[in-house]
Amino acid sequence: MTGWLIDIIPTERPSDVMDAPEAYRAAWGRYVGEVVPGDGDPEDWREQAARLEAAARILPDPHVRVAGRSYGGPDPMTLAHYGVVRIRPYMDQLTLPASNVDRWDLIPALRPFLGRDVQSVPCDGDAIDVAARGMLDRHPGAGVVVKFMLREKRLPLAFIDPDGTFEQSDEYGGKPERIPFAAWRWAGYDLALFEGEPDAALVQQRTRMRYEYRMQVIGGRPACGAGCVERYTPADNTGERYDPRMEETRNNGRIESRPDIARLYEAFAHEVAHALRDEATGPYVIDLYLDDAGRPHVIELNPQSNSGLYALDMDALLTAIRDNPEQFMPDPSRGGMPGCLGVREETCI
Known part of the structure; x- marks a missing residue:
């Protein structure tokens, strides 16, 4: 059984932390520290807490490493990794499988899907x-x-x-x-x-991009998705693997439930991921939009590790990650090279 290293950034708690799901607060209290109101950004903290809670519950043999603190668990090189990769990564993070999707513009198979x-x-x-x-x-x-x-x-x-x-x-x-x-x-x-x-x-x-949506692709297949609604976090997910809520114009505040578009995006994401199966490496996200004629297209690709979650179904995401540990295992032969899961910086800690 593959053990997992869960990397967490000890984000400042928000003033409304006591309104967060009990499971989030319990996981944070167990692995990070006291859950008391603070001055942190609510969305940032909830995303970190959502990652931690779901990963610790779903990934087998989890070990948590909190940034800036001592770590006393097993050798990170023997564990699959999940969590945010900071600007200055740990050396073991620099040996993670490289991702090329940050240069999506250089992937020929993607061009027909850009619209x-x-x-x-x-x-x-x-x-x-x-x-x-x-x-x-x-x-x-x-x-x-x-x-x-x-x-x-x-x-x-x-x-x-x-x-x-x-x-x-x-x-x-x-x-x-x-x-x-x-x-x-x-x-x-x-x-x-x-x-x-x-x-x-x-x-x-330049083209009008409507109903922006993010799909998580793990193991070469879409795992789940959510609309790019900035105020939503996984705490707002209501059980849908492909959350139907989205905004026609990003950040306009007018949130619509569009299960028809979510289904369209699901089918389109499978088509894109299949086309990229031999060209896109590592776990990644596909950002999608709808044109004025109602056709789906790709905005861009991004590495999965640091992508925003929105109202994502974390159980679906972490289950897919659990079932594809090879995409998250360090490779000693990489020798600490930049490029891990999309990170380009050569500095490390």
Whole structure:
């Protein structure tokens, strides 16, 4: 039987912690510390507590490692791993199976499922500008989104309007202004820092994305899913493996129950996962959207370990994880290389 190491970040408890499910509070009290009201973010704490409670209950022979504290359990290299991977991972986390889905833009089999025109370009100002202008010309009235793929979240997305302008933020806190897009205005020093790196930026046709939804894929198959409703956590799941609640426009606060779309997404996610079976590595999530014609498409892929949970069915997720331990086992031959489950940083603790 494979034992499991459960990694938990001791998130500050929220002021309404006593309203959280009793099972969450009991698991936190047993493994992390006293459950008393604090100043923490309610969603952050509930997600950590949900991971801990479900993992400790469902995974066989569980051992909990709390970040920043001493760990006295079995050798982590002998245990399958579950939990959030921090920016500075443990050395054993760096030997976990590598995931390539953070560079979903480089997976050819995914392109037909995106539902929009996309073009990968090197880190070169002229190349980015030419690609953006070409995208605007090919899709009049649509606009363009430019994403820096080489380093996740290093640069904000550039949303370019059909007239070729974008909103540039003032790094000193001044009022943002709308000006003609140029790669140097968007990327600044990073253009020189990463000059010549291939496939560094993704230039995309801008499209309306409705009813955003996240599917968890474990062992190459969708396990469960939930709408991208920011205020929901697994504590809000009502027993559905594919939670039907979602917002047509993300964060607009108008939550709808759409089991018809959830069923559509379930079938589509199986189709996508099957198409990626030989190209996408490790556990991952698929973020989905519906276009104006009611057709499902893929927004992006992300590593599973650090993805937000929303109103997810944790029993379905952890059961799938339990049944696929090989995706979560350290590999000593990796020798502490970056890339574990999508983590790129080379620093470790």
